[in-house]
Amino acid sequence: xxxxxxxxxxxxxxxxxxxxxxxxxxxxxxxxxxxxxxxxxxxxxxxxxxxxxxxxxxxxxxxxxxxxxxxxxxxxxxxxxxxxxxxxxxxxxxxxxxxxxxxxxxxxxxxxxxxxxxxxxxxxxxxxxxxxxxxxxxxxxxxxxxxxxxxxxxxxxxxxxxxxxxxxxxxxxxxxxxxxxxxxxxxxxx
Ligand code: ADP
Numbered sequence: 022x023x024x025x026x027x028x029x030x031x032x033x034x035x036x037x038x039x040x041x042x043x044x045x046x047x048x049x050x051x052x053x054x055x056x057x058x059x060x061x062x063x064x065x066x067x068x069x070x071x072x073x074x075x076x077x078x079x080x081x082x083x084x085x086x087x088x089x090x091x092x093x094x095x096x097x098x099x100x101x102x103x104x105x106x107x108x109x110x111x112x113x114x115x116x117x118x119x120x121x122x123x124x125x126x127x128x129x130x131x132x133x134x135x136x137x138x139x140x141x142x143x144x145x146x147x148x149x150x151x152x153x154x155x156x157x158x159x160x161x162x163x164x165x166x167x168x169x170x171x172x173x174x175x176x177x178x179x180x181x182x183x184x185x186x187x188x189x190x191x192x193x194x195x196x197x198x199x200x201x202x203x204x205x206x207x208x209x210x211x
Contacts, residue, residue, distance in 0.1 A: 032146040032149070036055070046101075
């Protein structure tokens with residue numbers, strides 16, 4: 022299987038690139054942000070629990086997102102591989118993902134980390150907020166908090182995969198096509 026962790030700060034372009042990568046490599050896209058937003062839209066118990074964290078730019082508790090990923094893995098037994106987008110966001114989530122995958126006799130192949138300057142991130146998120154209607158993209162203090170939470174809680178996930186020899190940095194500045202080509206080269210060089 023080809024199992025990729027697509028990593029990077031909020032606004033790095035993970036969702037945009039994930040859609041192109043699943044088409045190119047025939048993978049299943051698992052975005053915890055997308056799953057949470059659809060739970061929220063359907064007003065499920067899980068969605069309502071997650072809302073107060075998402076609105077503030079805080080992380081939803083680990084057990085909630087880990088349970089969601091477990092369900093999605095079970096629902097796709099014939100997948101050729103997965104792109105994990107927005108997950109894992111803590112080292113505890115990364116360990117849980119390793120356990121879930123080893124229970125299915127597979128593992129993470131690589132972590133591709135998109136690197137983008139902070140000013141560019143803020144510009145992209147504010148721009149997205151105007152068209153997506155996402156409340157967490159429309160408030161500068163929530164955006165700043167998401168970047169702070171990323172630096173504090175999520176960036177240590179890099180060390181986790183670096184320790185396994187699976188970390189690859191990818192320049193996330195430039196056009197969508199340029200960045201896609203860099204990601205494909207990183208995958209094809211494995
Ligand atoms: P972005 O990467 O643009 O910040 P996402 O769509 O990935 O946006 O996530 C939106 C929000 O959903 C996050 O700010 C967080 O509250 C919650 N969330 C998504 N994935 C996770 C996760 N793996 N762990 C905890 N919370 C998460």
